[in-house]
Amino acid sequence: xxxxxxxxxxxxxxxxxxxxxxxxxxxxxxxxxxxxxxxxxxxxxxxxxxxxxxxxxxxxxxxxxxxxxxxxxxxxxxxxxxxxxxxxxxxxxxxxxxxxxxxxxxxxxxxxxxxxxxxxxxxxxxxxxxxxxxxxxxxxxxxxxxxxxxxxxxxxxxxxxxxxxxxxxxxxxxxxxxxxxxxxxxxxxxxxxxxxxxxxxxxxxxxxxxxxxxxxxxxxxxxxxxxxxxxxxxxxxxxxxxxxxxxxxxxxxxxxxxxxxxxxxxxxxxxxxxxxxxxxxxxxxxxxxxxxxxxxxxxxxxxxxxxxxxxxxxxxxxxxxxxxxxxxxxxxxxxxxxxxxxxxxxxxxxxxxxxxxxxxxxxxxxxxxxxxxxxxxxxxxxxxxxxxxxxxxxxxxxxxxxx
Numbered sequence: 001x002x003x004x005x006x007x008x009x010x011x012x013x014x015x016x017x018x019x020x021x022x023x024x025x026x027x028x029x030x031x032x033x034x035x036x037x038x039x040x041x042x043x044x045x046x047x048x049x050x051x052x053x054x055x056x057x058x059x060x061x062x063x064x065x066x067x068x069x070x071x072x073x074x075x076x077x078x079x080x081x082x083x084x085x086x087x088x089x090x091x092x093x094x095x096x097x098x099x100x101x102x103x104x105x106x107x108x109x110x111x112x113x114x115x116x117x118x119x120x121x122x123x124x125x126x127x128x129x130x131x132x133x134x135x136x137x138x139x140x141x142x143x144x145x146x147x148x149x150x151x152x153x154x155x156x157x158x159x160x161x162x163x164x165x166x167x168x169x170x171x172x173x174x175x176x177x178x179x180x181x182x183x184x185x186x187x188x189x190x191x192x193x194x195x196x197x198x199x200x201x202x203x204x205x206x207x208x209x210x211x212x213x214x215x216x217x218x219x220x221x222x223x224x225x226x227x228x229x230x231x232x233x234x235x236x237x238x239x240x241x242x243x244x245x246x247x248x249x250x251x252x253x254x255x256x257x258x259x260x261x262x263x264x265x266x267x268x269x270x271x272x273x274x275x276x277x278x279x280x281x282x283x284x285x286x287x288x289x290x291x292x293x294x295x296x297x298x299x300x301x302x303x304x305x306x307x308x309x310x311x312x313x314x315x316x317x318x319x320x321x322x323x324x325x326x327x328x329x330x331x332x333x334x335x336x337x338x339x340x341x342x343x344x345x346x347x348x349x350x351x352x353x354x355x356x357x358x359x360x361x362x363x364x365x366x367x368x369x370x371x372x373x374x375x376x377x378x379x380x381x382x383x384x385x386x387x388x389x390x391x392x393x394x395x396x397x398x399x400x401x402x403x
Contacts, residue, residue, distance in 0.1 A: 022195055023137055027145070029189035030090060030130065031152040033097055034123050036160035037182045038066055041116075043164045047175040052109050062116055064364075067237075069120025070127060070356035077128035078345035086133045086345070087196040089125060094193065096122030098186045105180035127352055131334045132345035142335045143280025150328040151273040158265045216343075216350050222403050224396035225333045228289070229351040231390045232326035233359035235296060235383060239264065239319060241363035246376050250306040260316055267320025275328040280336065285329065289394025292329060295322035297387035304380040326390065330355075339402045347403060 041048075041062055049059045081089040096118055104115025130149060138145045160182065168178035216222040243264065244257035252260065275292075279285045299318035302311050334351060338344035366379045373379075 020137075022192065024145075024148070026189065026193045026196060027130065027133070027149055028152050029185065029192050030094065030126055031149045032156045033094060033182075033186045033189045034126050035153045035157040036185065037097065037101055037119050037179075038063075038123070038160075039157040040160040040164045040179060040182055043161055044168060044175040044178060047168065048112070051107075051175065052112065054109070061113070064360055065113065065116045066120030066123065067356045067360035069117055070124045071353050071360060073121055073124040074128050074349045074353035074356065076349070077125045078132075078342070078349045080125070081129045081132070081345050082342055086129050086136070086341075087193075090129055090133070091190065091193055091197060093122045093125030093129075094186055094190050096125070098122075098183055098190065101180065101183040101186060105176045105183075107176050124352075124356075128348045129345055131331055131348045132338075132341045135335045135338065135344045136341040143276040143278075143332060146276035146280075146328065146332050146335060147273045150276065150331055151269055154265065154269050154272050154324065158262065162262075216346055216403060219403050221337060221397065221399065221401055222347055222350060224393050225330070225337060225347065225403075226351040226354045227393035228326075228333065228390065228397045229330040229355040230358040231386055231393060232296075232323070232330055233355040234362035234386055235300075235390070236323050236327065237359040238362045238366050238383060239323065242366055242370075242379070243319075245370075246303055246380070247312065249376055250303075250312060252312070260312075264316050264320040264323070267317055268324025271321045271324030272328045275325040276332040279329055279332045284400040285333070285398035286395045287398075288325075289329060289398045290391050292322050292325045293387055293391030293394055295319070296326070296390060297384055300380055300383040300387060304377065304384065329394070333397050337397070337401070337403050343403060 045059050045062060048054065048062070077089070084092070100115045100118030100120075100122060102115070103111045104119060106112075106115070131146070134142055134145045134149070164178050167173060167181055168175050170177070173181075240261070243261050244254070247257040247260055248254060275288070279288055282288065295318045299315045299322060302315035302318070306312055306315075330351070334344060334348045338347050366382065369379045369382065370376060
């Protein structure tokens, strides 16, 4: 073999991307940065409210602002990722999260909300681009990698909400030190992600010569995926916001209702991991989506009845399984229903913009209905009704087709 041919063979044999373990580590750390800054706030709201003199409505905005940022910026992220490359855009998203975390913990009302908005903006970018990156880097293992990062998100969410108060009680940290501590994992994620910048922009070059893709907003399948993502987000955030209050109406103490919400999140972890693996091995996911939706329907219907402790725990089991599986299946749909990496990013932007808009308004709507009725009967009936549409949209999204 001639020297030129040998050099060509070596060049072809070399991987086009950095070592897989660095990519996997980077994805895992990015998912940590995507959830822990959000769920760390809830337990500290009382302390923040007391120090800064915030009203209840202003305090509620701390959890709503990131969701609105997700809804507004998700449609823009695919275009930015296409121009700059997914790797560079994810890196920029991490930097925005870091700046937001620093501002948020500085102790002033303006910086608190400005930092929260920046945290939401940075996470929105990562939310949208990760499914496309998984499709690009792990086309044969997309289900497994989706399992890894969705399960990591759930674990980090639970961890951050659980240790925020202990961190605030450490020395003189307070709520500011507790919130600032989540900048350290983001710094670590930035450091580990640096090697990926060498391959940045490859996706953009790869698709530059392709003709313009049809509009997703006119695709029935894209809308079915979007509705599945949005409606399951609606149910999840309503559960997080109101499940303790619903359980207390059934005679459960305040402390016990909080632990029961944690139980739902714990149950969701195995469901979150195994669902994408199962989904990727099926020719279509219609039955899987229907079963997930039925678990949600029966879970909320059981809370509507709630005439025994055994029934309540059965409902928590069903809700944990359905909510862990639903978010994983929604993200899996984005990966497997897209024709290529660019389309996966665009579909992710569409689904998550609508999804997080519904997530932002869901708890508010349910709360208003409860205030009107002073009973959880109608709100739970609404959640049952939404679960029916999760089934219908999931059956449509589960067809063995691409957008």
